[in-house]
Amino acid sequence: MAELLCPVVIGRGAESGVLLSALAAAGDGAGGVVFLAGEAGIGKSRLATALATEARARGVRVLTGRAVPASAASPYRPLTEALLQALRGLPFPADDGLAPWRPALRAIVPAIAGGERDGHGDHTPAVRGEAVLQLLRRLGGPSGLLLVLEDLHWADPDTLAILEYLSDNLPTEPVLCVATCRDEPATPAAELMTRLHGRRAAARLALGRLTPGKSPRWYARACRLRPRMSSPACSAWPMEFRSWSRSLWPRRGCQARSAKQSGSGWRA
Numbered sequence: 123m124a125e126l127l128c129p130v131v132i133g134r135g136a137e138s139g140v141l142l143s144a145l146a147a148a149g150d151g152a153g154g155v156v157f158l159a160g161e162a163g164i165g166k167s168r169l170a171t172a173l174a175t176e177a178r179a180r181g182v183r184v185l186t187g188r189a190v191p192a193s194a195a196s197p198y199r200p201l202t203e204a205l206l207q208a209l210r211g212l213p214f215p216a217d218d219g220l221a222p223w224r225p226a227l228r229a230i231v232p233a234i235a236g237g238e239r240d241g242h243g244d245h246t247p248a249v250r251g252e253a254v255l256q257l258l259r260r261l262g263g264p265s266g267l268l269l270v271l272e273d274l275h276w277a278d279p280d281t282l283a284i285l286e287y288l289s290d291n292l293p294t295e296p297v298l299c300v301a302t303c304r305d306e307p308a309t310p311a312a313e314l315m316t317r318l319h320g321r322r323a324a325a326r327l328a329l330g331r332l333t334p335g336k337s338p339r340w341y342a343r344a345c346r347l348r349p350r351m352s353s354p355a356c357s358a359w360p361m362e363f364r365s366w367s368r369s370l371w372p373r374r375g376c377q378a379r380s381a382k383q384s385g386s387g388w389r390a
């Protein structure tokens with residue numbers, strides 16, 4: 123069964139504006155790392171997905187990788203997934219400038235040929251970080267590249283070390299990295315996010331619960347809700363919106379009229 127989605131992104135106008143500005147800046151060669159932080163179900167992935175849709179519409183290449191609960195035992199899982207996605211069906215960029223970085227890259231994307239004699243187990247995190255940066259730079263199109271790394275609260279230490287390197291070095295590259303991460307409970311990723319934000323090496327957008335500052339009619343129209351039938355469909359909606367709608371329509375609940383997301387839905 124298809125997931126029921128609210129057809130528009132609600133209540134995230136400020137965050138969307140920051141992300142779109144960061145995307146535009148990356149297109150001009152001033153990239154960086156932006157963390158989307160918050161509790162489970164608050165809307166981090168929804169925002170990242172909407173940005174990715176908008177980026178594709180603007181001709182920006184999008185790569186996505188995800189950490190999973192078993193990632194801690196699986197080095198580089200989100201980066202490997204994103205880079206394999208890029209190289210699926212495409213040859214490795216033919217660029218002599220990449221040759222020195224191939225050995226370090228093979229730890230992350232083993233399928234990369236070349237540099238066998240150099241081995242691949244003795245590179246420092248900085249060398250691997252630079253190798254990833256060099257590859258990302260070449261994988262982007264004229265409008266840059268968006269790298270979405272999801273669920274970093276499950277990420278392994280090697281992935282986090284590269285992310286730290288990217289945070290310090292993407293500001294002069296046409297690459298924007300958007301990383302989603304739960305901020306509780308405390309994890310190495312959450313600690314890194316706080317540290318990078320503290321020294322201004324990365325931006326951190328903390329997603330709070332939506333405050334219904336708009337009229338009920340506005341919300342009902344924006345989300346195509348009908349306050350007339352109870353429905354388990356509400357389980358797919360942001361948690362704060364669910365509790366808000368329950369308080370508004372305590373007996374009847376709400377139902378999504380449309381099961382499909384329409385476009386990127388930047389109509390917060």
Ligand SMILES: Nc1ncnc2c1ncn2[C@@H]1O[C@H](COP(=O)(O)OP(=O)(O)OP(=O)(O)O)[C@@H](O)[C@H]1O
Pocket residue numbers: 126127128130131132133134160161162163164165166167168169273302304358359360361
């Ligand atoms: N601003 C929003 N407007 C409309 N729907 C939203 C919004 N935020 C979240 N949702 C919906 O709420 C549900 C949960 O959101 P999402 O998966 O993005 O949460 P998350 O923060 O990524 O959670 P997790 O930490 O578990 O990955 C999804 O069905 C999503 O489409």
Ligand SMILES: [Mg+2]
Pocket residue numbers: 166167168273302
């Ligand atoms: Mg998510």
